Amino acid sequence: MKTKALDQIKRYPGFFPMAVLCLFLLYTPLVIVMIYSFNDSPSITLWGGFSLRWYEDVFFGLEAAKLRKAAWNSVSIAAMAAICATTIATAAAVGMVRSGAWRGKTASFALLNLPIMVPEIVTAVATLIFFSMIGFKAGYATILIAHVVFCIPFAYLPIAARLEGIDSNYEQAALDLYATRWQAFKRVLLPLLAPGIISGFLLAFIISLDDFIITNFVKGAGVETLPTAIYGAIRQGIKPNIMAISTLMLLVSILFVTVSYFVGRNGEKKHEG
Amino acid sequence: MSGLVEKSSFGGLRKPLLLPAWLTIGFFLVIPVLTMLVYSFLTKEFRGGVLWEFSLAAYDQFFFDRGLFGDEPPKIEWTYINIFWRSIVQAAVATLICLVIGFPTAYFIATRSPQTRNIWLFLITVPYWVNLLIRTVSMKFLIRDTGPLNHWLMQAGIIDSPIHMINTNFAVQLGLFYSYLPFMVLPIYASVERYNFSLSEASADLYAGRWTTLRRIVLPSVKPGIIAGCILVFVPSLGAFLAPDLLGGAKTFMIGTLIEEQFKGAAGNWPFGAAASMLLLSLVMVVLLFYASSQSKQALHH
Amino acid sequence: MTEHHQENVAVAANSLFKNYGSVEALKDVSLSINDNEFFTLLGPSGCGKTTLLRIIAGFEAITAGTLFLHGKNIADLPANKRPVNTVFQNYSLFPHMSVADNVGFGLEMQGKDKNQIKQRTHEMLELVQLGEYADRKPGQLSGGQQQRVALARALAPQPEVLLLDEPLSALDLKLRKAMRLELKQIQENAGITFIFVTHDQEEALTMSDRIAVMSQGELQQLGTATQIYQEPRNRFVADFIGESNLIPTTVLSSDIHTMRCKLTDSISIAIPGKESVSEGDQGELCIRPERIRLSNADESANLEGVVDGIVYLGTDTQLLFKLDDQQTLSVRTQNADNDGPVVEVGQRVGLHIDESSCRFLPES
Numbered sequence: 012m013k014t015k016a017l018d019q020i021k022r023y024p025g026f027f028p029m030a031v032l033c034l035f036l037l038y039t040p041l042v043i044v045m046i047y048s049f050n051d052s053p054s055i056t057l058w059g060g061f062s063l064r065w066y067e068d069v070f071f072g073l074e075a076a077k078l079r080k081a082a083w084n085s086v087s088i089a090a091m092a093a094i095c096a097t098t099i100a101t102a103a104a105v106g107m108v109r110s111g112a113w114r115g116k117t118a119s120f121a122l123l124n125l126p127i128m129v130p131e132i133v134t135a136v137a138t139l140i141f142f143s144m145i146g147f148k149a150g151y152a153t154i155l156i157a158h159v160v161f162c163i164p165f166a167y168l169p170i171a172a173r174l175e176g177i178d179s180n181y182e183q184a185a186l187d188l189y190a191t192r193w194q195a196f197k198r199v200l201l202p203l204l205a206p207g208i209i210s211g212f213l214l215a216f217i218i219s220l221d222d223f224i225i226t227n228f229v230k231g232a233g234v235e236t237l238p239t240a241i242y243g244a245i246r247q248g249i250k251p252n253i254m255a256i257s258t259l260m261l262l263v264s265i266l267f268v269t270v271s272y273f274v275g276r277n278g279e280k281k282h283e284g
Numbered sequence: 285m286s287g288l289v290e291k292s293s294f295g296g297l298r299k300p301l302l303l304p305a306w307l308t309i310g311f312f313l314v315i316p317v318l319t320m321l322v323y324s325f326l327t328k329e330f331r332g333g334v335l336w337e338f339s340l341a342a343y344d345q346f347f348f349d350r351g352l353f354g355d356e357p358p359k360i361e362w363t364y365i366n367i368f369w370r371s372i373v374q375a376a377v378a379t380l381i382c383l384v385i386g387f388p389t390a391y392f393i394a395t396r397s398p399q400t401r402n403i404w405l406f407l408i409t410v411p412y413w414v415n416l417l418i419r420t421v422s423m424k425f426l427i428r429d430t431g432p433l434n435h436w437l438m439q440a441g442i443i444d445s446p447i448h449m450i451n452t453n454f455a456v457q458l459g460l461f462y463s464y465l466p467f468m469v470l471p472i473y474a475s476v477e478r479y480n481f482s483l484s485e486a487s488a489d490l491y492a493g494r495w496t497t498l499r500r501i502v503l504p505s506v507k508p509g510i511i512a513g514c515i516l517v518f519v520p521s522l523g524a525f526l527a528p529d530l531l532g533g534a535k536t537f538m539i540g541t542l543i544e545e546q547f548k549g550a551a552g553n554w555p556f557g558a559a560a561s562m563l564l565l566s567l568v569m570v571v572l573l574f575y576a577s578s579q580s581k582q583a584l585h586h
Numbered sequence: 587m588t589e590h591h592q593e594n595v596a597v598a599a600n601s602l603f604k605n606y607g608s609v610e611a612l613k614d615v616s617l618s619i620n621d622n623e624f625f626t627l628l629g630p631s632g633c634g635k636t637t638l639l640r641i642i643a644g645f646e647a648i649t650a651g652t653l654f655l656h657g658k659n660i661a662d663l664p665a666n667k668r669p670v671n672t673v674f675q676n677y678s679l680f681p682h683m684s685v686a687d688n689v690g691f692g693l694e695m696q697g698k699d700k701n702q703i704k705q706r707t708h709e710m711l712e713l714v715q716l717g718e719y720a721d722r723k724p725g726q727l728s729g730g731q732q733q734r735v736a737l738a739r740a741l742a743p744q745p746e747v748l749l750l751d752e753p754l755s756a757l758d759l760k761l762r763k764a765m766r767l768e769l770k771q772i773q774e775n776a777g778i779t780f781i782f783v784t785h786d787q788e789e790a791l792t793m794s795d796r797i798a799v800m801s802q803g804e805l806q807q808l809g810t811a812t813q814i815y816q817e818p819r820n821r822f823v824a825d826f827i828g829e830s831n832l833i834p835t836t837v838l839s840s841d842i843h844t845m846r847c848k849l850t851d852s853i854s855i856a857i858p859g860k861e862s863v864s865e866g867d868q869g870e871l872c873i874r875p876e877r878i879r880l881s882n883a884d885e886s887a888n889l890e891g892v893v894d895g896i897v898y899l900g901t902d903t904q905l906l907f908k909l910d911d912q913q914t915l916s917v918r919t920q921n922a923d924n925d926g927p928v929v930e931v932g933q934r935v936g937l938h939i940d941e942s943s944c945r946f947l948p949e950s
Contacts, residue, residue: 106301241421
């Protein structure tokens with residue numbers, strides 16, 4: 012009975028429709044693209060029946076080789092950038108959260124989060140200018156370096172948040188029980204931190220995969236990632252095969268968010284002990 | 285004294301742990317931004333790049349109009365100032381719309397049972413993980429003159445001829461709103477979730493109506509989340525490129541498209557692009573400093 | 587400093603200071619703790635007791651002072667090199683390891699061989715009666731069981747001193763009372779020095795061989811439970827341990843055996859004498875409420891008061907009296923002996939104070 016009375020106070024008429032509207036707005040364009048990716052008609056507006064021809068086109072069509080190459084670049088860059096960023100961020104999180112108070116800590120925090128605070132287009136311009144000044148040839152390597160940099164804060168934030176939630180008594184208990192600092196980190200802190208590290212990695216990976224602006228600036232000629240390839244393709248208008256690629260990438264994203272969701276939930280459960 | 289005890293089990297290793305991050309960001313972001321600052325004071329070379337000669341031409345071009353041959357007395361050049369102003373307005377409106385839809389959504393989710401809450405959160409998070417380019421392209425596809433939206437509206441007999449939405453400010457607005465809506469919902473949700481609902485009960489107990497409680501008690505309590513959400517929408521909207529580029533046209537130029545054109549497009553004026561980037565960065569830093577000072581003020585109050 | 591070491595002293599702290607920035611968490615704390623002693627650090631939160639414990643464990647550095655463990659200077663020894671183990675307040679059992687792995691962790695870190703670890707882990711789990719829970723995760727155990735695992739984990743490496751940081755505070759009252767006896771028993775069987783931190787005076791009084799009462803970073807008094815209760819050294823100790831009537835007073839006369847102290851304007855009482863107190867000294871009288879009785883035919887009244895309030899407390903009743911000079915006096919009567927006069931609010935009653943139990947607390 013009590014919860015009902017409480018709900019009366021908590022509840023506001025109109026908030027539920029707003030929430031539904033919010034979901035509707037977020038999903039309508041995505042769902043429509045998904046539906047039309049199965050459209051048999053080459054005209055992208057008229058419905059010509061269900062077909063998988065555009066998926067076939069993506070995998071085996073004229074541009075298949077190009078797309079495969081772009082997809083490989085995207086995935087390999089994202090994987091490497093996420094691994095580097097997560098490693099750097101994990102060390103940084105331990106160095107920030109478990110180092111007590113010191114002068115310059117706020118500045119260090121600001122520096123770590125600078126890549127999030129600087130607008131993407133500014134980062135893109137600055138990186139392009141920098142690489143051109145030092146005469147570093149634009150290509151795969153420049154994309155990778157730029158991605159590592161802006162992935163660091165995205166990996167850092169979930170890891171640091173998780174670390175804040177882990178009682179420092181755990182490591183101290185390990186130290187108290189004769190573990191060295193490395194043993195305390197490896198045997199106690201790392202396993203407890205794992206869900207945060209995985210979330211950080213997944214976030215960094217998807218952020219790298221998602222990036223268009225910075226990649227577009229630093230990629231140089233000839234090297235494409237999926238977003239730059241798609242962007243190049245839609246300059247000539249939206250074709251149905253783009254919708255098929257979009258749908259595939261959409262599914263990959265959903266897979267990722269599902270994995271990260273379950274990792275996070277498992278971590279919470281384990282941590283309750 | 286436990287409140288004073290600092291977590292410093294790895295205090296001695298602070299520098300080696302932080303050095304990789306400092307160096308990476310310092311070398312590949314801080315130095316590039318400083319380089320960009322230098323470039324904004326150099327002379328442009330046609331077809332991109334710079335000549336190493338000091339020049340104020342980039343900033344002069346941004347703010348002043350000296351006629352076609354550069355010999356007339358300087359007048360204020362409104363073209364670029366207008367682009368900045370339009371970007372600020374667009375970003376502000378997008379933030380406002382996100383807030384109007386995002387707050388009730390976040391509040392609604394936070395007041396569900398834990399299981400339902402997780403499903404809602406999951407649904408809100410998914411689009412955030414979907415490629416921004418793909419989301420913008422989807423929006424473009426939907427609202428084109430010959431797109432599904434116009435098609436249905438015409439079939440349903442609501443309109444006779446397609447509504448022209450693409451290449452308008454409205455379309456850009458829609459794109460920005462659509463791109464960053466999840467950024468508004470998530471921080472507000474986090475705030476409302478932490479909000480102690482017995483405060484609402486206390487308010488009701490003291491004869492406040494529901495909406496008065498919302499205005500006087502709930503909103504002030506979750507203000508940090510609202511401000512964070514607004515910053516997270518406003519800042520990326522300000523420098524957005526994809527929404528104005530794909531959904532807008534020449535008349536809906538925003539800062540992002542202006543800058544991009546200097547490097548990738550026809551304009552090819554690096555110092556000017558660098559100067560515009562510096563101005564955008566300064567604008568964003570002002571917003572963030574304002575935010576940081578409001579945060580620390582709040583910390584003082586607690 | 588080793589030459590000062592006495593055979594039976596486990597921990598010796600001399601003039602310890604600990605500052606956090608401008609906050610002084612410990613001010614000139616000196617104490618020595620004996621082997622096989624159940625030693626308690628007692629005080630309200632923020633008094634510095636936990637800081638002192640963490641300094642002994644090696645989690646906090648000393649600002650100034652010295653710290654010896656069995657005659658060895660350990661001030662600069664890191665936590666993982668000190669033969670001292672801690673039972674943490676919230677146990678801090680590693681949630682991702684089994685109970686047995688938790689208990690064996692310290693031995694493993696010490697590089698003991700597998701069979702030895704297995705055997706010792708088994709022994710320890712038997713000791714705390716959790717033999718069959720070895721393969722469970724800490725999260726699957728109740729609070730009381732987790733508490734025992736934490737104890738077994740800290741005892742397994744056979745530390746020279748065991749530190750316990752409010753280990754019972756997370757348990758409910760019944761379990762807490764049972765664990766008190768058990769802890770005391772384990773301490774006696776293990777023959778290890780226990781340093782126990784608590785804010786709960788009842789816990790301290792029931793378990794400890796000696797108690798150090800702390801407040802605001804300073805050691806207020808060190809002694810056995812009886813000493814601390816019966817001979818409080820100052821106002822803080824008298825007020826913090828148990829209940830007491832603290833009445834402002836002046837010493838009217840004083841010699842080694844007795845001193846006469848003013849109680850009200852017209853009445854004075856003779857209490858046991860104290861060194862370094864002389865006539866005219868100002869201070870407070872500490873009178874325990876259970877040492878005041880309603881006077882009856884056998885006992886003459888020291889003074890009279892008007893009943894101002896009656897609070898029924900189950901085993902006893904608290905009576906509040908207003909004295910002639912408007913002072914309030916709290917009196918406890920046991921409900922077991924119902925012979926005493928039954929009083930009513932407003933009634934004027936004669937009171938008998940057991941003068942030998944009263945103490946004079948000089949102004950600090």
